[in-house]
Amino acid sequence: MTRPIIPDIVVSRLPLYLRAISRMEEEGLEYVSSHELGARLGISAAQIRKDLSQFGEFGKQGTGYHIPFLKKQLIRILKVDRVWDVAVIGAGDVGSALARYQGFQEHGFRVAMLFDSDPAKIGKVINGIEVRDVADMERLIAEGSIQVAMLAVPAEVAQETADKLIAVGVRAILNYAPVNLAVREGIRVEHIDPVIHLQHMTYYLAPR
Amino acid sequence: MTRPIIPDIVVSRLPLYLRAISRMEEEGLEYVSSHELGARLGISAAQIRKDLSQFGEFGKQGTGYHIPFLKKQLIRILKVDRVWDVAVIGAGDVGSALARYQGFQEHGFRVAMLFDSDPAKIGKVINGIEVRDVADMERLIAEGSIQVAMLAVPAEVAQETADKLIAVGVRAILNYAPVNLAVREGIRVEHIDPVIHLQHMTYYLAPR
DNA sequence: TAGATTGTTAATCGATTAACAATC
DNA sequence: TAGATTGTTAATCGATTAACAATC
Known part of the structure; x- marks a missing residue:
């Protein structure tokens, strides 16, 4: 039996739904209509119903x-009904901020390892996580069976670092380096780059 | 005369093209075909030609x-042929990393102001930028005619801070707080949240 | 000239929306 | 029962791709 393939664009909206729903739960709400949820997210009610119906019948008429x-x-x-161990590569400003970020814990993730190549940083402890030598990265990640990594290294070494991560079993990379990573089929890569977002927005701005 | 409206999804790809093209220039390349550029970005050659042709005829047959x-x-x-002054709100881990980030300068942006509400942080200097009291934010941003802000404040105060920014002339907000901001027509908001990206990727992972 | 590649049109594909019977 | 809202189908809309004449 073939599991129906869900469009990736649908999957990409699910975390937004989860975040909004969690917020509503905190607000003490008990029920929400597709219309109300859509209004919060700037998404049509029809789209929310359609998206959710791909996975089951979660609502009740009326x-x-x-x-x-x-x-x-x-x-x-x-699949965040478990905790995914995550490796952070690079303990610079971005890597350190990720290691310290308190928002991962309650949403399915734990920064389990932190790596850098700078001897001045190796051995330091950030938020209880020791900075390890990137030379030991492959061994330690393989031992830890880590599948998720956040890449916060300089652009010049991002591709080679990604290759090494993938070689030892990493399947999902959140890339903070401003380069497009080339990866084989089956490896997930998502990209975070503030410059890309800012340039997208300035297109619409009027000079002042 | 009506300027033709370019689909936003096309605009969103332009910064990626610019980044790839800049990288190629650094590599010493002089010409690139839509096919080569597409291969780097994982985008079809036809799409690249179509996107670029919306803005002019930039290529040459052969x-x-x-x-x-x-x-x-x-x-x-x-519109990054100028430098946009940007305000960073929140001088925590994320805000500090943004203030220190060296990648803005050469891509059209300058962190001109940095704000926080914590008396222990106000007055500190990060990468040459003094942390100002968020109580003075509206006055200083209005004086500086700043149109772009990066929001790195706690989720609870993100909406009210955004409202204040918009009230004094900010038109584009890069939001690092894990909440959906409600803004009026004409205000651009983009969102960066690592948890959203990680949850998108774990959907595709096999438990180990 | 021969080969390569553009810009553009038409065809295809996929995503969103509208509408409504079913039903809580 | 009356009102509200779901899940789903069909219609619409928009984006991507294929194809090719033009031309460097």
Whole structure:
């Protein structure tokens, strides 16, 4: 039996739904309609219903979606009903900020390892995480069976570092280096680059 | 005369083209075909030609695109042929990393102001930028005619801070807080949240 | 000239929206 | 029962790709 293939663009919206739903739960709400959820996210009610219906029937006519139930389902679908160990490569400004970030813990992730090549940084402890020598990266990541990495190294070494990560079992890379990584089929890469976002926005700005 | 409206999804790819083209220029390349550029970015050659043709005829049959010329055009189109002053709100881990980031300068942006509410941080100097009291934010941003802000404040105060920024003339916000900002028509908001990206990727991972 | 590659049109593909029967 | 809202189908909309004449 073939599991139906869900469009990636649908999958990409699920974390947004989860975040909004979690926020609503904190606000003490119990039920939400597709219309209300859509209004918060700037997404049409029809799209939300269509997206969610790809995974099951989570709502009830007349009342909408039970927030704790929908949250549970989204957490399960996104596979964050467990904690993923994550490696951070690079302990510069970005890597350090990631190591210190408190938002991972409660959303399915834990920074389990932190690497740098600078002898001045190796051995330091950031938020309880020791900075290890990047020379030991491959061995330690393979031992830890880590599948997720955040790449915060200089652009010049990003591709080679990614290659090494993939070679030892990493399957998902969140790339903070301002380069396009070339990876083989089956490896997920997402990219975070503030300059890209800023340039996208300035297109629409009027000079002042 | 109506300027033709360019789809936003096209605009969103231009910064990627610019980054790739700049990289190629550094590598000493002089010409690039839509096919070569597409191969680097994982985008079809047809799409690149179609996107670029929305803005003019930048290529030449038989030889492709002259890299320095195309770069110049993209810089002009994205309006980064000038330097945009940017305000960073929040001088925590993320805000500090943004204030220290060296990648803005050469791509059209300058962190001109940095704000925080913590008396222990106000007055400190990060990368030559003094941390100012967020209580003075509205006055200083209005005086500086700043149109672009990066928001790195706690989630609870993100919306109200955004409202204040918009009230004093900010038109583009790069939001690092894990909340959806509600803004009026004409205000650009882009969002950076590592958790959203990680959860998108874990959907595709096999448990180990 | 022969080969390569553009810009553009038309065809295809995929995503979003509108509408509504079903039902809580 | 009346009102509200789901899940789903069909219609619409928009984006991507294929194809090719033009031309460097």
